Amino acid sequence: MSLTPDDIEKIAHLARLGIDKDALEPLAADLSTMLDLVEQLQAVDTEGVEPMAHPANATLLLRDDVVTESDQREALQAPAPATQDGYFLVPRVIE
């Protein structure tokens, strides 16, 4: 399986990940090597095998439905790059 610089550009867009133009070619090569590595999975017979999502599949617990969080807006917004009146600021989204 081999990926092209165009493929990398498409995947990078899906991940909203900025990639320099001159990094597309080497990334395509690296990712193709990674796909070659995982390609051997395709030859394994997994007919009827349940996918294992998690080692804790059987033990996940639900907690009681009670309020556990207090209002910590100020503390939680302290690391934000830009806030105003308790909101996170981003460039205009709606024209």
Add this chain to the structure above:
Amino acid sequence: MHDKTLAEQAALLASGDLSSSDLVEHYLQRIEQHNEALNAYLAIDADAARQAASAADEQRKTGNAGPLTGVPIAHKDIFCTSSMPTTCGSRMLQNFVSPYEAAVVQNMRTAGMVTLGKANMDEFAMGSSNENSFYGPVANPWQTDRVPGGSSGGSAAIVAARLASAATGTDTGGSIRQPAAFCGITGIKPTYGRVSRYGMIAFASSLDQGGPMAQTAEDCALLLQAMAGHDLRDSTCSPAAVPDFSAELNADLKGLRIGVPQEYFAEGLDDGVAARVNEALAVLEGEGAILKPISLPNQGLCIPAYYIIAPAEASSNLSRFDGVRFGHRCENPQDIDDLYTRSRGEGFGPEVKRRILIGAYALSAGYYDAYYKKAQQVRQLVSDDFSNAFAEVDVIAGPTTPTTAFARGAKSDDPVAMYLNDLFTVSANLSGLPALSAPCGFAEGLPVGLQLCAPANQESRLLNVAHRYQSVTDWHRQIPANFA
């Protein structure tokens, strides 16, 4: 004092022959003297450490101290701290100070431990050499042109160079055990869910597990005791009872069945590593254990399955770094897409980008079944291999890594060659089992690690076997010459 193990220091603190203030001062001086050569600490809070030490000494006088009260520790910079920055080795989190603390950090402080600082690591825990840190690589204390392993390379180097009594680490595919092996220390990845992941920055949530790194298994038992336990803030944290991890340390190994997977002793395993591990197995046999050849037939599929599952979960987890709520934000974003794309493009380093991309690809429409679902099915097969093996043996033993620490730069241009470092370690993460690495000698002057793996929730068994081994060997006592 730094040549003593954590357990020995704890005994001296308990008897009053040593004060926490003196111990902390001693380590602060050593850090001052040696950290530049290693780049192992990213942040040190000397004043807070001195205060905590003096509070610990006061607490001792009042008689309500625990075994770890006043013992200094370094935290991997993946654990959120509210009094020091938490960078996760990334430019994305440069200067980030968390509004809350990780459960592990809280637990260790509740146990009375003194935090010295934060340990360098591969960016977002992705790497096996510590060369992926935005803040520069960490040197291996045994040979400073060698890598310390990764991703908990700073933690391992700190313990090996005796710049703290212990350190915390995290292990997603071997990130505690591989650096422990490369640096000649002991580290344990507990059973998945044994230690809370709350406040531990997520890489691959179904694989990530925090654990202790120290000189000995006895030290690790004390540390894990404080670290482990149910936490409602992490829904995957196990409600299983936490046993007394030190209670069985000295248990007799007579009749213990140790499985030796033939797949681990195959092509690619360094001769020196194989020799040291075989010698260690002979020592365990001398202690009464019975060695039994076993097979883990799907061992060869672990790396491929891991390199789908881990990047897929990472690409999902790392979507939270969007330049809006915390972390790096680009200058003058034109619109919201530009804000996301440039903030992430500038904030993440090359290996993190590779993994986000491969993960996004594996999860994208049309490829999900072929990659992610297939990898999860293979994960089940790998897990079944262990269930089958543990029907016949109590513990599985082998090398932690295929080679000893390699030279800095040797594999940094070849991601896949780097991934093969995890050849023997990822299976424990895929199956959620506890596994430990303990030093078992040297090959050409570099430490070799013996890996032990046990069924779920049997950390005590691992610590027991390693402690018995360390009772009749002294590899864990060796200190790199430049840091003696």
